Amino acid sequence: MVKSVLGVNHQGLTDWLIQRVSAVIMMLYSVGLFAYLIMHPGLDYAEWHALFSSKCMKLATLLFILSLLFHSWIGMWTVFTDYIKSFLLRLVLQVFLLLSLIVFFFAALWILWGV
């Protein structure tokens, strides 16, 4: 998507774009889910189960989770580079964050496809 005109280091623009696109995806998903909840008062387990059984919902949720993970990675990376001036500490925190995000991803997959 990003052409090489912007030079080697255009990660800033890429990150910025990802933040915005992922935010839009998360918002659409949240609004959709919220609307569903409003339209279904007294929601029971069966209905909820049925909702997540559909392929579409599974894919949408996966997209939402991916967006969330990317969004938090970029967001937290920014926060770390702003406030944590010790390289070692930042490295540890980033590795920890990355591992957590990966774990979250597989946990989400496991839950989604367990439905």
Add this chain to the structure above:
Amino acid sequence: MNLATQRFDAVIVGGGGAGLRASLELAQSGLNVAVISKVFPTRSHTVSAQGGINAALGNTDGSDDWRWHMYDTVMGSDFLGDQDAIEYMCKHAPETIYELEHMGLPFSRLDNGKIYQRAFGGQTRNFGGELVHRTCCAADRTGHAMLHTLYQRNVAARAKFFNEWFAMDLVKAEQGIAGVMALNIETGEVVFLQARATILATGGAGRIFQSTTNAHINTGDGFGMVLRAGLPLQDMEFWQFHPTGIAGAGVLITEGSRGEGGYLINKEGERYMERYAPHLKDLSCRDVVARSSMIEIREGRGCGPKGDYVLLKLDHLGTEVINKRLPGIRELSITFAGVDPLKNPIPVVPTCHYLMGGIPTTVHAQVLTVKNGQDHIVEGLYAAGECACVSVHGANRLGANSLLDIVVFGRAAGLHVQQSVREGLGYRTPSSADIEAALSGLNRWNNNQNGESVDVIRNELQKIMQNDFGVFRTAEHMQEGFKKLEKLQERLKSASIKDKSQYFNTSRIEALELDNLMETALATAYLANERTESRGAHARYDFPKRNDRDWLKHSMYFSDGTIDFRPVNMKPHEVEPIKLKDRE
């Protein structure tokens, strides 16, 4: 003694328009050049210039001629300007403007994409005919745009800057000048900057007056340095009072506001310049307008509760012109006069603005001295900009000729230094006595204890100059002022500062500046008293007429009180000399 020394091909003292133009020329040529400036360069006083810069481009009018520009400048100078120098400046003006445009200066534009030019005082077509639009501008922030552009080019050329360093004195050598003694303001370190060529671009000294459009930093440092080195200053009696400084605050309102169609009124609402100068009216030369305003005020037609100012009316120009062409003026008058010129006229009063005199130089910016009636070039010393007296402004400068002066002669200095270095201009070595002399001012301030404060003496100095050497002068007042100045000079010797820190000691800088203000004020007092005629900005009640028979000459002042004279150059190279005649 062990003194740190650094060597450069050229050292430029001052980071305003002239200094930066010179350094750009030299940095681009590959010479090892250092600019030393007591403030970060974009804080220099060039930044306050508003109205514009003159060049006969003919963009607005369709045609113009540098010879007309030259004629106007000579007339404006009341014939004290050197015609060879004025010829050089006006002829080089158009290429200078194009060069600035190519550098990136954001000039205002005409619909056809060319540089916009506005009317300014004293600018005419056809040798004194109709008003012409000759002043290129960037709205009313031309000086700001120019200074930033020049600094930006210097960044690109990787010029070396010593920012927040103060040049205390020239260091003399047996022949000429060896360099400057400089003080790092932040650390207090003293370094001798030795140079093949030293270029002074230290600007003006408007702070000798109480009411001035000049910045706090305009303290005549170059004048003090030159006088203490035993060299003369020229035409120091010619101080321009700008007709429109904001009453009370002293902040400048550009002549461009009259160029765009504004005019001055007295308390009766009369446009009085029609009476004093029926042809050019509000766009007459500054000395004429300033004197007219002072007469209005003295004769009781001033405005306000004390009747001590006149009004500049702009509201008839309309919102669009004011916001597009004079946005800075509007901002300044709201902040400093509490008046929005869209609605109400601005209270203004003639305010000290510019020194036409200064360090005498050739058209190549080489500093001159006089020995036995002969000009001598001082080896290794140059001066350009307001601190120099080439002399292109003579007895009165035309508006928008000063920005032109600084770039034309800043460049000329750079070109000549390049050539001299190529032809083998070497270093000169000072004796230990020369070094000691250049440190004596600093040592005095470091050692003096329990004396009067800098502020007290500076205030008195400014009061004396304001009251006794202002717009109108008489022998009686000047002699009185003169005596007061001499007494003050004695008191200055034992004055002291309480702050003895080495670290960013601005009180010590102000003290060193006060020495320079004093030297400048004395030079002004001596020469103003000496010149028994009225010419340009030097107006005497007791000698109200110009006297070409006795006074068509430059006056020179040495710090020992010696006064000498030089002839005015009336021999341009390419055109016929402009003959003496009366001004409007």
Add this chain to the structure above:
Amino acid sequence: MRFSIYRYNPETDKKPYMQDYDLDSEANSCYMVLDALLAIKNTMDDTLTLRRSCREGVCGSDGMNINGKNGLACTTHLSSLKEPIIIRPLPGLPVIRDLVVDMTQFYQQYEKIKPYLQNSEPVPAKERLQSPAERAKLDGLYECILCACCTSSCPSFWWNPDKFVGPAGLLQAYRFIADSRDTEKSERLADLADPFSLFRCRGIMNCVDVCPKGLNPTKAINEIKELMLEEAV
């Protein structure tokens, strides 16, 4: 009027402290904060240290933090302030002495954006033409006085002064990107596309709030982002 002023001279003080001064501002005809500071320096304490030059808001020397907000001392009316008037140096920059800060990093960021017109085409004999509309794009950009009020009020600059260009530098970057005479637009955009130089701006608009010249760096930053996106997709 009571002034509480930040004092620190590394030569004599172990750490900074606040010093109070009571000044009769009317008797000293002080209208602006700068008038008052100079009156204090001239008549009460000549060790008080600050920068000043033009005293009319165009040179940018006397940026400082006045009652918690960055501004120019010379254009801030005393009558607009609550007492005691608390004066501190610009935040986020190392203090040299009292109200004088070390602006090296600020200037370095300015130099980083190549603050000069670049044009690779042959130089014409006369001026390069520029329409009034093209020239109007530079309004609100070229007027910057480099006072650092904006940049030193920006948390992104506080955290990354070596990497984030800051609002003043970015405003100037856009001043050249927007100039119809500059031919290096793409290179200028590419130079800013990393995660720090430009994109650390979080759009909180502190810069807009404090700019004494009424300029809008946030808008310029957003314009750069948009152009970068256009260039990229």
